[in-house]
Amino acid sequence: MTSLDTQGDPILLEMRSITKEFPGVKALSNVSLRVMAGEIHAICGENGAGKSTLMKVLSGVYGYGSYTGDIVYQAETQQFKDIRASEAAGIVIIHQELALIPELSIMENIFLGNEPTKWGVIDWTEARKRSLELLARVGLREDPDTPIKEIGVGKQQLVEIAKALNKSVRLLILDEPTAALNESDSQHLLDLILGLKGKGITSIIISHKLNEIEQIADEITIIRDGKSIETLNVKRDGVDEDRIIKGMVGRTLESRFPDHEPKIGEVFFEVKDWTVGHPQISDRLICKGSNFFVRRGEIVGFAGLMGAGRTELARSLFGHSYGRFIKGQVYKDGKQVHLRSVKQAIDAGLGYVTEDRKSLGLNLLDDIKTTTVSAALNKISNYSVVDTRKEFSVAEEYRKSLRTKTPSVEEGVAKLSGGNQQKVVLAKWMFTDPDLLILDEPTRGIDVGAKYEIYGIIQRLANQGKGVIVISSELPELLGLSDRIYTIFEGAITGVLDKNEASQESLMKLMTSARKSA
Amino acid sequence: MNALKKLFGGNTRQFGMIFALVALIVFFQIFTGGRTLTPGNVINLFNGNSYILILAIGMVLVIIAGHIDLSVGSVAAFVGVSVALAMRDWGLPWWAGVLFGLLLGAVIGAWQGLWTAYVGIPAFIVTLAGMLLFRGFNQFVGKSNTIPVSKEFQFIGSGYLPEIGPNTGFNNLTLLIGIVAAALVVIMSLRTRAANKALGADVPELWVEVTKLVLICGAILYATYLFATGRPGTSFPIPGLILAVLVLIYGFIADKTVLGRHVYAVGGNRHAAELSGVQSKKVNFLVMMNMSILAGLAGMIFVARSTASGPFDGVGWELDAIAAVFIGGAAVTGGVGTVIGSIVGGLVMAVLNNGLQLLGVGADLTQIIKGLVLLAAVAFDVYNKSQGKRSITGMLIKGFQRNNNEIKPDETTSTKEVISKEA
Numbered sequence: 001m002t003s004l005d006t007q008g009d010p011i012l013l014e015m016r017s018i019t020k021e022f023p024g025v026k027a028l029s030n031v032s033l034r035v036m037a038g039e040i041h042a043i044c045g046e047n048g049a050g051k052s053t054l055m056k057v058l059s060g061v062y063g064y065g066s067y068t069g070d071i072v073y074q075a076e077t078q079q080f081k082d083i084r085a086s087e088a089a090g091i092v093i094i095h096q097e098l099a100l101i102p103e104l105s106i107m108e109n110i111f112l113g114n115e116p117t118k119w120g121v122i123d124w125t126e127a128r129k130r131s132l133e134l135l136a137r138v139g140l141r142e143d144p145d146t147p148i149k150e151i152g153v154g155k156q157q158l159v160e161i162a163k164a165l166n167k168s169v170r171l172l173i174l175d176e177p178t179a180a181l182n183e184s185d186s187q188h189l190l191d192l193i194l195g196l197k198g199k200g201i202t203s204i205i206i207s208h209k210l211n212e213i214e215q216i217a218d219e220i221t222i223i224r225d226g227k228s229i230e231t232l233n234v235k236r237d238g239v240d241e242d243r244i245i246k247g248m249v250g251r252t253l254e255s256r257f258p259d260h261e262p263k264i265g266e267v268f269f270e271v272k273d274w275t276v277g278h279p280q281i282s283d284r285l286i287c288k289g290s291n292f293f294v295r296r297g298e299i300v301g302f303a304g305l306m307g308a309g310r311t312e313l314a315r316s317l318f319g320h321s322y323g324r325f326i327k328g329q330v331y332k333d334g335k336q337v338h339l340r341s342v343k344q345a346i347d348a349g350l351g352y353v354t355e356d357r358k359s360l361g362l363n364l365l366d367d368i369k370t371t372t373v374s375a376a377l378n379k380i381s382n383y384s385v386v387d388t389r390k391e392f393s394v395a396e397e398y399r400k401s402l403r404t405k406t407p408s409v410e411e412g413v414a415k416l417s418g419g420n421q422q423k424v425v426l427a428k429w430m431f432t433d434p435d436l437l438i439l440d441e442p443t444r445g446i447d448v449g450a451k452y453e454i455y456g457i458i459q460r461l462a463n464q465g466k467g468v469i470v471i472s473s474e475l476p477e478l479l480g481l482s483d484r485i486y487t488i489f490e491g492a493i494t495g496v497l498d499k500n501e502a503s504q505e506s507l508m509k510l511m512t513s514a515r516k517s518a
Numbered sequence: 519m520n521a522l523k524k525l526f527g528g529n530t531r532q533f534g535m536i537f538a539l540v541a542l543i544v545f546f547q548i549f550t551g552g553r554t555l556t557p558g559n560v561i562n563l564f565n566g567n568s569y570i571l572i573l574a575i576g577m578v579l580v581i582i583a584g585h586i587d588l589s590v591g592s593v594a595a596f597v598g599v600s601v602a603l604a605m606r607d608w609g610l611p612w613w614a615g616v617l618f619g620l621l622l623g624a625v626i627g628a629w630q631g632l633w634t635a636y637v638g639i640p641a642f643i644v645t646l647a648g649m650l651l652f653r654g655f656n657q658f659v660g661k662s663n664t665i666p667v668s669k670e671f672q673f674i675g676s677g678y679l680p681e682i683g684p685n686t687g688f689n690n691l692t693l694l695i696g697i698v699a700a701a702l703v704v705i706m707s708l709r710t711r712a713a714n715k716a717l718g719a720d721v722p723e724l725w726v727e728v729t730k731l732v733l734i735c736g737a738i739l740y741a742t743y744l745f746a747t748g749r750p751g752t753s754f755p756i757p758g759l760i761l762a763v764l765v766l767i768y769g770f771i772a773d774k775t776v777l778g779r780h781v782y783a784v785g786g787n788r789h790a791a792e793l794s795g796v797q798s799k800k801v802n803f804l805v806m807m808n809m810s811i812l813a814g815l816a817g818m819i820f821v822a823r824s825t826a827s828g829p830f831d832g833v834g835w836e837l838d839a840i841a842a843v844f845i846g847g848a849a850v851t852g853g854v855g856t857v858i859g860s861i862v863g864g865l866v867m868a869v870l871n872n873g874l875q876l877l878g879v880g881a882d883l884t885q886i887i888k889g890l891v892l893l894a895a896v897a898f899d900v901y902n903k904s905q906g907k908r909s910i911t912g913m914l915i916k917g918f919q920r921n922n923n924e925i926k927p928d929e930t931t932s933t934k935e936v937i938s939k940e941a
Contacts, residue, residue, distance in 0.1 A: 321793060343795040352793065360793055363786035365853045374783060375794040377776045384776040392717055408720065428794070 011075075012037040012202050013171060018057055018069035027053045028067070031228045033221050035171070040193060040203045042217035044210070044244055046473070050226040051206045055173050058204075059093040060086040073171075090170030094160045096179060100148045107131040107144035110163045134162040138192055153281075154185025161192065172196065173204045178212060179307045182284075190216050208305040210241045210512045222247035241512065242505070249475060249504035257480040258452065260459040264483060265296030269436050269467055274328035276316040286312040286323050288492040294436060294467035299458060301482030302471040303507050309491035310471045311355055314438045318352040319345035332435070346375060351434035353425055355441035355471070357418070361425050364414040368406060369395035371413050371424050376432040398427035402457060419450025426457055436467040443477060455481055475504045487511050535847065535859070535895075539866050546873030553876050554869075557748035560741070561755055565676065565823065567868040568757035569594070569816035571861055573839035574846070575768045576812035578860040581843050582772075583805045584785040584852030585634060585641035589648030590839060591832035593810050594817030596652040597622050599660040601818055602667050602827040612670040616818060623814025626652065627807030635802035644806075649836070657829045666826040675822025677756040688746040689753035696742025700735040707731060757819050764812075769857045781805060786853030841888075842867055845895045866891070 013035040020028040028050045035041045043051045056062050058071060060080030071078045073089060080086040083093075100109050107127055116126045131144040140158040142151060148159065157177060164172055174193070178186040186209075193203050194216055207213055213220060220239060222229045229247055232239045270293040278284040286309050294300050304310045315322035317330065319342035330337050332348060339345040345352075354360040362371060372395040373380050380390040395409040402423045406416060413424055422442065429437060439458065443451045458481065462468050472478050478485055485502050487495045487510035495510040546554040553559060573590050580587045601619040604610050610618060626648075633644040683690040707727065714721050721727075745754040772778040783791035784798045792798050816835070821827040846863025848855030867888060874884045 318793070319795075341795075341797070342793060343797065346795045354793060359787070360789050363783055363790050363853065365782075365786040370779070374779065374791075377779055381776050386774050386776060386779060388774065389713055389717060392719055396718070410719075 010037045011035070012073070013058075014070075014072040015054070015058065016070045016072065018054065018067055018071075020053055020057055020062060020067040027226055028057070029226045031069075031223065031226070033228065034231070035202060035204060036219070038197060038200055038202055039218040040197055040205060040216050042213040042220045043204060043206050043223060044213065044220055044248055045223035046248055046475070049223045049248075051223055052175060053226075054223065055093060055175060055204070055206065058086070059083055059091055059173060061093075087167055090168060091173065092164040092167055092169040092171070093173040094157075094164060094175065094177065096176040098153075098156050098160055100156055100159060102149035103147060105145045105147055106135070106140075106142060106151070106159050109148055109159055110134060110144075110166055112163075114167065130166065131162070134165055137165060138162045139188070152185070153180045154182070154188065157181065157185070157189055158192070161196075169201060171202045171204065173206075175206045176208065176307075177205065178207065178209060186212065208307075208512065210244050213244065214239065214241060220244060224248060241509070245505055245508040245512075249508060258456045258459060260462075262299070262483050263297045263463060263465075265298075265465065267293045267295050268333050269294040270331040271317065272329045272331070274313065274317070274330075275326040276312065276322075276328075277324035277326055279323050285326075286491050287316060287328075288490075290328075290488075290493045292486055292493060292496070294469060296465045296467060297462050298483050299462050299468045299470060299481055301478035301485035302469060302488060303475060303478050303485050304471075304488035304511055306473060308488045308511065310488050311440055312491070313488070314352060314440055314469070314471060315354075317345070318342060318350055318438065346432055346434075349433075349435035351375075351429035351432055351437040353422075353429055353437070353439045353442060355444060357421055357425060357444075362413050362421060365412070367412050368399070368404070368409040368416075368424055372398055372409070372427045372431060375428050379431070394431060395427070398424075398431065402427055403453065417450075418444075419446040419454070422446055422450070422454060423457075426454070430461070434466065436469065437461060438469040438471070440471045441473065442470060443472070443474070451477075475507055478502075478507070479504065489513065535845070535862050535866070538895075539862060539869065542866065542869050542873065546869065546876065550873065550876040554873060555744065557744045557752070559872065559876070560744050561748055561752055563868055563872050564758040564761075565755050566872075567864065568755070568761045569820045569823075570835060570838045570842065570868070571761050571864045572764060572812055572816045572819070573835060574842040574860040574864045575764055575857055576809040577839040578843045578846065578848055578855045578857055579768070579772065579781055579805050580641070580809050581840075581848045581850075582785045582852060582855045583781050583802055584788070585802065585806065586840065587630075587641060587645045587648075587806065587809045587813075588836050589630065589645040589652060590809065590813040590816070591835035592649045592652035592656065593623065593626050593813040593832075594820065594835060595656040595827075595829075595832040596626070596659075596817070597814035598817035598821040598831050599656050599665060599827040599829075602665040602821055603659060605667060605671060606665060612668060612673075615667075615671060616674065619814045619818045620811055623811040624807060626814070627810030628803075630810060631803035631806035634806050635799045641806065656831070660827065660829060662829040664826045664828045667821055671818075672822045672825055674756055674760070675819045675824070678751065679753040679756075679759070681753075688743075689748075692742060692746040692754040695754065696738055696746070699742075700738045703734055703738070704731055757823070760815075760819065765857060765861060772857050777801070777804070782853060784852075838867065839864075841892050845892060847899065849899075863895075866895075 011034060013033070015031065015033040017030045017032060018028050019026070019030055031050065031054055033041075033043070033054065043054070045051050053062070057067050058080075060083045063081040064079035065081075071080070073091070078086075078089065080089070080091075086093075101112065104112070110131050111122075111127050116123045116130065118126075128144055135142065135144065135158075138158045138161050140155055140162065142155065148156060151159075161172070172193075177189055177193075181189065190212060193205070197203065205213070205217065214234070217234055219231055219233050221231045222244065224247070232243065232247070237243070272291050274287050274290040275285060276287040278286050290313060292300075302310050302313070312322055316325060317339065319339050321342055325340075330339055337344075337348045339348055339350065358364065363374070366374070369391050373386075373391050377386060380387050380394060392409065398404070399406065399409050404416075404420050404423045404427070406420060413421055416424065426442075442458065443454055446454065458468055458470065470478065470481055472481075479499075479502055482502075483499050485497050485499075485507060486493050487497070487507055489511055494513070497506060497510075543554060573594070577587060577590070597619045600622055601615045604618050605612065605615040630641075630644050630648055633639045634641045679689060679691040679695075681689060681691075686693070707730075711721050711727060722730075772781065780791065780796045780798075780801045783794065783796050784801045788798055817832060820831055824831075842864030843855060843860045844850070844863070845866055846855065846859035846861070848860065870888060870891060871884060874887065879887075
């Protein structure tokens, strides 16, 4: 039995007022989603809007009871307690990071956890027969015995879909399926999704690539700040990219920033033709000939969607600490500098605050004072003997000036809140006295109050004549903070906008499309 | 109880390991009828374990950096036999033999460091290979024979501080070192206290400080008394002196130097360290190289003590050293551990060995007990961590570094002293 909506299309899935809270954060609040049988339904929203959380609720990653609201699937209210339960009902999710085991063959991966058996022994003849059928369905011409690590990401994505088909999927959820793919692989994948639609498989697709969504989606639900904003019918409503962007960003800038009068000086830092290859994949570029400059006292924003190559650009500049350097020059104060190691970069006056505080920014075993001085030990040591008294007073100074909330600088950094950890990391780099400080997602995972303080610190640094680069996924943050904003799309800088000409719409447009202006 | 907490730095668990050591000593002192804390036994204990404790000093750095070294026993044996041969066949004097041994250790260490740090092979594999390689070399160059060493060379393994000055009924030199050490501890701790106060850092209450100092000095002087009143001709042993100097040097390096900081940083979070400008390959290389130098030294001391080098020297030492480090609070995942902690861990094993021997317990049962102790000590740590608390020994060690900077291992490090110092 299938319920019908007013227009007569059968509804496959309806999520009603889903609310999901994490300690201290409401990730989803009253989100509703209705998916018709046999359509391709896109979910759009900024990073952190709640798209992935919603899909995790649907697929049982966050099981029944951990959220409120109803999931009605195939006209029945479902209570998926885990991912197995949703898979049994024909809902399969393909995550952004592929869940394939590189050392195993295509066939072994397709049947992993779902092996055809005869008397308790894997029936490889049957497995081979079925995997050949499945590979034909997804249009992948590879020997099923080929190890996964020997095929490219595009083909791996197809194997994931074959694996889903093997589970007799009715509703396929794809989280950023083309994020890691090149153009032709993407196109092949999109065609496949359209083909599956013809065979009655419904898809939900999450993507930042709005042109693709425009191309294949029937309906689009827009989520913003954990709320479902609207659902657009692509044909009926005549949806285009601009319309989607408006829905995604349509929020007003609140005064979340301290007042700041920029004192901008000369250009002192310039990067030319910066080209870097992917660390593992030999023919892929993560930075495609980027050119940009920073002036003294200037806060420069870098806008781009997740995976656009912002972090990769920053880290490759910071002592070639990511990717394979191919070519490019860096000029500081008119002179070319070489930044082949992190140490050289620090000595040249660069600082880099990572987006991944816990795994790249901090040694969680350390205390505050040790962390504060860890990038500039030479400043507090004589003949390489650390002066622990100086260490203490330096840490104490930064604790006071940044107003880090901690009982003592001898407290372990692991015990601090995100905002205070970030202040310690900022102190660490401020103590190296850099001329150019690169801040990668400086307010990620930090509450509003602490954000305001961190913005204040950034502005103070700029007022001291330092250049500051801020990489952020939050456009309002970039707009509120930056004097100038570069946009990055797929490893290339696609534009630069001054503070007064930048808006969320104009940025989003440059962030989601190939080079229009340089 | 509150007084105890204050005395031991805010958390009674901090002194778990020290407490275990004290308890062990008291236990054996009672059940052996007073034979544990006699001059002869304490001197013996030091002579018989100094080379393992020296290995533990190097091993803790290796483990803090996130590696392991299985080859130390074989390296020690190879260096031992090479030095014995060099002195016999090339006629090297004893001091040149020692230099040659340290140099050979450095070369071996550079070999292992190269593979570990620059080629990127896990240290477990590199040193497993080294374990086989250098055991083979030991038996190859020594032709599986026993090679005796000269009397002068034997001094570094079985010598004592000489008798000088007037006859006081004590060994004067030992007495002097003990008194100077106690005085230094008092002066340095009061100076640090004053400096910390000036900085506005937290300082313990005065009575806590005083009680602590009284306990420490009492322990130092008691140990001095034990060492100074041994059988005529014995006093503070030379291997103990070498160990004490090494503990001072390496404790200082680990705690106070840029290199030491870098070792902890690489072990704690290699990526974060690299992004802070730490050259992690260099750090790993140095740590591995240092281990082999110390293994060479330990091998020489052992050969000197047993008057000859043999084909089965150093078998199983790596396990004793690793056990000492883990009992002493280091983490398998790296980033955590201290030199002093490892010495305490080594002493726990040594006292256990010695006490069980005095009680006449067989080698079979001794091994069983030691195995259980290792397991229990680490399980205790893991349990505490899973409860969201810092590891006991971690706390102990942190507490030691932070609050007790003034307390330094000194020239007359002995079982008893280390205990009270740690406390």
